[in-house]
Amino acid sequence: MNSTKKFHQFSRDEWQRFYRNGIPPLTENELQEIKSLNDRISLQDVQDIYMPLTHLIHIYMKEYESLQLSKGLFMQSYPGVTPFVIGIAGSVAVGKSTTARLLQMMLSRIFKRRNVQLITTDGFLYPNKVLEEKGIMNRKGFPESYDMERLITFLEQVKNRKENIETPVYSHDIYDIIPNKTETINEPDILIVEGINVLQVPTSEQVYISDFFDFSVYVDAEPELIEKWYLNRFGKLLDSAFLDPDNFYYSYAIGDREEAFNMARNVWRDVNLKNLEEFILPTRNNANVILHKTEGHQIDQVSLNKY
Numbered sequence: 001m002n003s004t005k006k007f008h009q010f011s012r013d014e015w016q017r018f019y020r021n022g023i024p025p026l027t028e029n030e031l032q033e034i035k036s037l038n039d040r041i042s043l044q045d046v047q048d049i050y051m052p053l054t055h056l057i058h059i060y061m062k063e064y065e066s067l068q069l070s071k072g073l074f075m076q077s078y079p080g081v082t083p084f085v086i087g088i089a090g091s092v093a094v095g096k097s098t099t100a101r102l103l104q105m106m107l108s109r110i111f112k113r114r115n116v117q118l119i120t121t122d123g124f125l126y127p128n129k130v131l132e133e134k135g136i137m138n139r140k141g142f143p144e145s146y147d148m149e150r151l152i153t154f155l156e157q158v159k160n161r162k163e164n165i166e167t168p169v170y171s172h173d174i175y176d177i178i179p180n181k182t183e184t185i186n187e188p189d190i191l192i193v194e195g196i197n198v199l200q201v202p203t204s205e206q207v208y209i210s211d212f213f214d215f216s217v218y219v220d221a222e223p224e225l226i227e228k229w230y231l232n233r234f235g236k237l238l239d240s241a242f243l244d245p246d247n248f249y250y251s252y253a254i255g256d257r258e259e260a261f262n263m264a265r266n267v268w269r270d271v272n273l274k275n276l277e278e279f280i281l282p283t284r285n286n287a288n289v290i291l292h293k294t295e296g297h298q299i300d301q302v303s304l305n306k307y
């Protein structure tokens with residue numbers, strides 16, 4: 001085990017040994033379900049990395065619930081447990097949504113009676129029209145491009161167990177918030193919130209978005225690799241845009257492919273890499289756990305915060 005000031009660092013071999021036999025191995029059906037999330041997910045990662053990680057989350061949840069119960073005894077009234085909120089942070093295209101969906105599936109399986117819901121902060125981006133009015137269309141993903149007040153209100157509502165909270169939905173295909181479409185979050189026991197900004201510092205002086213997270217994971221990798229994954233995903237977006245004139249990427253899909261990739265490389269360098277270096281990476285140390293990925297999305301190191 002290595003150690004930094006704030007983290008215990010474990011190699012993959014060390015981390016996988018932390019799995020205790022309390023949780024039964026995944027069944028064939030569950031493995032197939034995971035494969036259908038993303039057919040390139042390594043099942044070895046699921047076993048070696050995510051099983052111990054869900055075990056650790058279970059420990060945090062038990063502590064959280066026990067503290068809430070003790071506070072209830074202290075107040076001589078027990079309002080009930082508030083939802084346990086997990087944040088998943090990291091660069092654009094590092095694999096946050098894939099990690100988040102995998103965790104949702106695994107937690108639903110372990111905590112069969114708990115309702116585990118998932119949301120991405122992409123839905124809290126201002127619509128393109130507003131970004132254009134503010135003159136920040138080329139700053140999509142930067143802190144000022146999100147309606148943070150709305151995100152904070154949403155998290156407050158979740159913690160206060162408000163029913164049927166409607167949230168906007170973002171689409172990579174139209175590169176904008178989808179007009180007249182909402183997603184509903186309804187009294188989750190566990191809510192996973194995935195987004196580049198979940199560990200960021202506050203915009204309002206009184207409330208920090210990080211105050212709402214009871215456990216957080218930062219998905220980490222070298223920027224050169226993330227660029228590769230970004231371009232890879234861009235290629236897939238082009239392939240599916242080809243037959244759909246309404247798709248944001250349609251004109252790139254029917255045009256010169258090399259030119260399209262040059263444009264994407266520029267967007268990576270001028271927008272997403274810049275955002276990573278200025279606003280996302282500095283939040284890495286705020287996470288409880290850092291999953292470090294190498295070639296092929298393989299996780300080679302896991303760090304756990306000391307305090």
Ligand SMILES: Nc1ncnc2c1ncn2[C@@H]1O[C@H](COP(=O)(O)OP(=O)(O)OP(=O)(O)O)[C@@H](O)[C@H]1O
Pocket residue numbers: 038040041042090091092093094095096097098099196229230232233296297
């Ligand atoms: N564990 C994994 N194994 C194989 N491929 C993966 C894995 N995780 C992510 N990918 C691939 O990497 C690319 C980026 O993943 P994903 O869309 O999950 O990233 P993201 O961090 O949620 O991005 P964004 O912030 O832009 O929404 C996708 O093409 C996805 O298929």
Ligand SMILES: CC(C)(CO)[C@@H](O)C(=O)NCCC(=O)O
Pocket residue numbers: 092122140141142196267271272
């Ligand atoms: C929606 C975000 C900000 C985060 O998921 C990102 O995927 C994005 O679109 N960034 C803007 C630059 C780009 O087009 O990649």
